Amino acid sequence: MVSLYHSQQPDEATHDETLPVYSVIAPVFNEEETLPHFYETVIHVMEQFKEDFELVLINDGSSDGTYTLMQELHAQDSRVRVVNFSRNFGHQIAISAGLDYARGQAVVIIDADLQDPPEVILELVKAWKEGAEVVYAQRTRRQGETLFKLATAAVFYRLIERITSIKIPRNTGDFRLLDRRVVNVMIEMREQHRFMRGLSAWVGFKQVVVPYVRHERFAGTTKYPFMKMLKFSLDAITSFSYVPLKLATSFGFTLAIISLIGIIIAAALRIFTGAISGQASTLILVLFLGGIQLIFLGIIGEYLGRIYDEVRKRPLYIVHDVLEQKHPNYRVPF
Numbered sequence: 001m002v003s004l005y006h007s008q009q010p011d012e013a014t015h016d017e018t019l020p021v022y023s024v025i026a027p028v029f030n031e032e033e034t035l036p037h038f039y040e041t042v043i044h045v046m047e048q049f050k051e052d053f054e055l056v057l058i059n060d061g062s063s064d065g066t067y068t069l070m071q072e073l074h075a076q077d078s079r080v081r082v083v084n085f086s087r088n089f090g091h092q093i094a095i096s097a098g099l100d101y102a103r104g105q106a107v108v109i110i111d112a113d114l115q116d117p118p119e120v121i122l123e124l125v126k127a128w129k130e131g132a133e134v135v136y137a138q139r140t141r142r143q144g145e146t147l148f149k150l151a152t153a154a155v156f157y158r159l160i161e162r163i164t165s166i167k168i169p170r171n172t173g174d175f176r177l178l179d180r181r182v183v184n185v186m187i188e189m190r191e192q193h194r195f196m197r198g199l200s201a202w203v204g205f206k207q208v209v210v211p212y213v214r215h216e217r218f219a220g221t222t223k224y225p226f227m228k229m230l231k232f233s234l235d236a237i238t239s240f241s242y243v244p245l246k247l248a249t250s251f252g253f254t255l256a257i258i259s260l261i262g263i264i265i266a267a268a269l270r271i272f273t274g275a276i277s278g279q280a281s282t283l284i285l286v287l288f289l290g291g292i293q294l295i296f297l298g299i300i301g302e303y304l305g306r307i308y309d310e311v312r313k314r315p316l317y318i319v320h321d322v323l324e325q326k327h328p329n330y331r332v333p334f
C-alpha cells in the first residue's frame, strides 16, 4: 500500500491556510448531560487563540440524545465536525477515528465528560509552540474517583512499567496534544486492539509533560465498568509485551526442576525405606499442573485471538455519516 501521508510534510510552508491550526477531538458516548457544557467550555478556551480551530466530536454509538445535540451544535457552529459511528466501537477506537478526521497542525485529545479540564489546553499549546511534539497532560491529583479506580489504576501503571519496554508517563490518560507529524505516524498504525497511550509513547518524538488536577465527572457515570477496564489492560499488555508468554517458559523450567528433585527423592525413598505411598499427593500434583497448563493456554489464547483479529483486516470502525463542510484539499486517509 502506498502511504498517503508520509510524503505530506507538515511544515508551515506547505500548510493549507484554509485548514484549521488546532483540532480538538473528543470521543463521546452517552454524554447528553455534559455535551452542551463541554462545547461551551472548549469553545471558550479555543477562542483565546488567534488561529482557527475545529472541534471533532465522535459519536461512539450513543443511545441517548447525544447525536441530536451534536447535529444542533454542527448546525449552529461549522467549526464542529461530527463523525457518527454505526455502533459503539469503544473509547480507544473513537480516539483513533478522531485522529483520522482531524485536520489541524496540533491535535488535542480530550474526554467529553469534562474530567480533563479544557483550560489545560492553553498550557498544552504553549508547550507545543515551544517545540514539543507530544505534550502529555499528567494528573497530579484525582478528584472524586473511587478508591477502587485509584488502586486499579496504580497497579495497572506499575505493571505496564515493569513488563513493557516503552515508557508511558505515570498518571497520564488520553488527554494530550499531538503534533501533526506524530498524528501522521499514528494514523498509519491500524492495529485492532489499540492502547493509544502506549502508541503515542512508542512513536518517540519530543515528549513533554504538563501537570494538572483531574476533576470529577461533570455528569453521568463512568463508561468503564470493571470488565471493560480488564479488557483495556489486557490490550495494553498484549500490544506491548510478551512477558506473559515468556512466563510459561520459566514456569515450565521451574516445575521441571522441582519434579526432577522429587523423582530423585522418591527413588531414594523406594530404595532405602522400601515403599512410598500417597495417592492424594499424586492427584494434587496432577491437578496443579493441569491448572497451570490451562492458565498458559489461556494466555496463548489471548495473543492468538488478537492475531486473528489482525489477519481478518476488518476496518477499525464504521462511519454512519459525517457532518462537516467539505474541504477541497482534504480527504480522510482511511
Ligand code: UDP
Residues within 6 Å of the ligand: 026, 027, 028, 029, 030, 031, 060, 088, 089, 090, 091, 094, 110, 111, 112, 113, 115, 221, 222, 223, 224
Ligand atoms: N467513551 C466512548 N466510548 C466508550 C466509552 C467511553 O467514546 O465506549 C468516551 C466517554 O464519552 C468519555 C471518554 O470516552 O468522553 C472517557 O470515558 P469515561 O469518562 O467513561 O472513562 P473514565 O474517565 O471513567 O476512565
Ligand code: MG
Residues within 6 Å of the ligand: 111, 113, 115, 217, 222
Ligand atoms: Mg471520565
